[in-house]
Amino acid sequence: MVKRFFEWVISPMGRIAVVIAGMFVFSLAAFGIYQSQQNPKPQPIQFPHNLHVGFGIQCLYCHPGASKGPSAGLPTISKCWGCHQQIAKTQTSPKLKPMLDAMTNGTNFVWVPVAKVPEFVHFNHRPHIAAGLNCENCHGDxxxxxxxxxxxxxNMGxxxxxxxxxxxxxxxxxxxxxxxxxxxx
Amino acid sequence: MADHKPHTSHEEHLREQHLMLDPMPRGKMNEMVMESMHTTSWKFWLVFGLLSALVAYALFYKWGVMILEGLGVAGVNRPSYWGIFLVNTVFWIGISHAGTFISAILRVFKAEFRRPFTRAAELMTTFGLIQAGFSIFMHMGRVWLSYWLMPIPNERQLWPNFHSPLSWDLLAITTYLLSSTMYLFLPLIPDLAMARDRTPDGTWQKVFYRVLALGFRGTEGEWTHLRNALNIFAFAIIPVMFSVHTIVSWDFAMATRPGWNSTIFGPYFVIGALHSGMGAVVMVLAVVRGTMKNMKYFIRPEHFEAIGKLMLIISMSWAYFFFNDYIVQWYGGDKWTKELLHWHEAGPMGWMWFGMLICNVAIPWAILWNKKWRSTPWLIFIVGLLINVGMWFERYIIVPISLTINRMPFTWRLYQPGIEVWLGIGTLAFFILLYMAASRLIPLIPVWEVQEGQMAHSLRKYGRETVVTVSELE
Amino acid sequence: MTVDLNKLHAVGAIAEEAEGKWGMVIDMDLCTGCQACVAACAMENNIPYVEEVDAGYGRSMHWIRTERFWEGEYPEVKMSAYQPMLCQQCGKAPCEPVCPAFATVHSQAEQINLQVYNRCVGTRYCANNCPYQVRSFNWRDYQDSRVRPEITILANQFNPDVTVRRRGVMEKCTFCIQRIHKAQDKAKSEGREVEDGEFTTACAQACPANAITFGRIDHPESLVAQLARSPRAAHHLEELGTLPRVTYLKEG
Amino acid sequence: MAEEKALLAVFSDIDPAADAIEQLRILGVHDDCMNVISGIPVTEAMLGRPSQWTNVPRLALGGAIAGFLVGLFLAFITPNMYTIMVGGQPFTPVPPAVIVLFEMTMLGMLISTFVGVFLDSLFPNYRPMHYVPEISDGKIAILIECPPPDAQKITDVLKKLGAESVKEAEAQHL
Known part of the structure; x- marks a missing residue:
């Protein structure tokens, strides 16, 4: 049995089969690696959501558009500053330095949206909130x-x-x- | 030739005329076929190189340009949304019908003259369908999404729309392409085994034939399975063939356009397909006979004569269906249809309408009725060429010229071809290129079928006459 | 197993189709052929600017066009009325069943024809089969600033509510469905139904002669329904049985 | 199998081969132990051999049924997975469904016929096999499996009947 299998493997069709099987395994492995190696997109500031939610800040405080219209909106720097100017750590923390710099220079920084639908999809936040959905239903906790x-x-499914x-x-x-x-x- | 029995001059004459009565030792015949594959002059390579360059430029480069820039580089415009792409699709599917017609219908009806050229015709089916596929994919605005037309399970549960004639078309053409390729391959296996046996070890051809011959030896079981399968294929592929071109015609006939919405389109298209297909077969046979070594033994005037008769009949049927389509539309008296018919004949492309009738009807009828003329390879080659030109005109009239006239006179505008001319030339070049490559790789003559036929035929004396008899091998 | 045809929308839908939800009335007596509707539609729906060469070759992409005809030979020419032609939003549209990819479908919620741009593969069968010839095809990447740098400045005026189409996609009038959605969303958030005349399509809004009226054709008291009952009312190519939602008021 | 011996007798024509098969049967070689290899489809009746069993038609029928079922699924089930209204037509109109059913039935049938040849003939098969290349030139070979003691006797009989060569079959790479 083993010998016959070996004979088959060295025959032309067997070699082709081995190559196809090898390619299949390789592409599976490549796909798996690709899937597991996707890092979150780099943001201008590595914003810790868990910390802010932990302070009891509501989602709608920073993303108020969600209850009113299509776009939830991403907060501008002045919104951050509203709270952060009262926090002493803002002045010293190296992580918050980009915000401090931007505020002193009068520039803004652009958040990178993570939950985006393609341009041919017209998504509206308002009816979804009105229908009783919570943010974490789609965006996670x-x-x-x-x-x-x-x-x-x-995706559409x-x-x-x-x-x-x-x-x-x-x-x-x-x-x-x-x-x-x-x-x- | 190699015959030891005494025979009369009448018998000799019969032998000379009929391949089936002119048996040759089978080893020698195999040798001849192998030789025809391996004898290649510099002219072949010159043409091959030129065609390769043409395919690379006209088909792939130009298509790439079109995909990147959009269909604007082609000539399709507001009323004529379908241009030469669809003309070529219908044309190539038409060409592909000859292969099935010859190898399946003639096989079912045991028409013995088919034997030496069934494979040449089947190759046309497969290669023609490949060109039709190219043409229809070129036609699509977003070809990179063409897989959406296939019934593939997906997370949205969105499947193709089976209301659409294009979806039927896709199923029919896929079925036809797959089945004709399998039908080409099955009878090829014994010949590949023959080629494998006659190829020296250590060459790449040996590996090629070994892989493709699948280890065929010719045992009783193998032959029985093969023969059963060929029988099933021959019967089953005929309705598939009819369905394909009928469904292609429904792409037009199911539409609301004046001039298209006609119940006769199905059979009219099928006959048209056979018309151009037979013309193409005759052209291929004449070229193969003229350019390949040893082919004068296999392809003889009797074959041109037999196909010529078929062509004449098909030409008459085509004329009948054309008249049927025309008179009903004309008598119906719908104002848009009348406008359209007037546009066909007296519009700026009227020469094409008359050219179609001359090429498809007048010339075949004038030449093919004469047995001597239709046995002359070069003459019937010209007839076949003209029929193909005429049939291409017919599709051109049906697609872009008919599309010019619609129910909104404000939008009427004549179609002027753009890049699609290059792409059409590219598909033609690719067809010839594939055929040339195949002629050097696989035996163009189905050797075992010819040998089987020669075994089954005999001469027998009845009274004062010697007649040809055929035994039923199966 | 018995099949409930009503559940399959087969019988019910056809009866319902005959009525429709949104409708339009175009008064050809009032139309002056000023093309304001064409411009307004192009602005509202991000319709690409097709250059001279392509437009001259029958590739202009307007969703609404003003057709004009004349009778007689040159000096004795009698102009007939202008005829704005747009998607008739047929109840039984010939364009829909022929699409192999379900890219042009009938919206059961809004009772209009939809063109789903992202599903379109560009077979152009729908455009061939449209008796009104009102579909337009994106022959090139007219709106991609990488292909046409001159479009970059125009990009700022794109309507964010409407998809910007790319090459190889069929498109057509949508009865300004983005406005329908907006009005419905607003009405729903205020807990009421959409009122007649609360919003209208871009073409109707722009028409200086008020020749175009848009509204709920299934509400008998709405303006558009009243106009559609006029003795002058006619539908285009009615003999084809396409059940158009656009009614023309003939001259007279 | 080890004690069986394979002989390969090559004949130049059908008639001596048919005679040889008859003689072999008289000598007590069972039909199952013989196999005829030829370059063209010589029928069983010509050689006086029992007719061969083939599964191809059954497989074709099975494929046709499978194809029909796939067609049913495509034509009647898939439109109801995501119901989309087009042109005021029902979701599952019967006449277009007939087309889908026909094409899928034919496709299923022809693919299974093709696959059936592969399954029945054990294709592809690149193992060494008993074969002589002259077969494709018109020779007819009989492959006989017999117990070793009988081999000499059979060889003699076959030689007498006009066999061009009778030798122990060697499995060779084709």
């Missing part, structure tokens, strides 16, 4: 993460699963929530 990461693969679940047996609601024109136009 920020009291546990230090640097914000997107916990979901935000993920959106639709939730839409279908929440519509339940309500035909009209399902029609509205699975309509292509609700998000794509």
């Amino acid at each position: 920020m009291s546990k993460v230090e640097i914000a990461e997107n916990p979901q693969v935000m 993920w959106c639709l699963n939730c839409h279908r679940e929440r519509a339940g047996d309500d035909e009209a609601k399902l029609t509205k929530l699975t309509d292509c024109g609700t998000c794509h136009y």
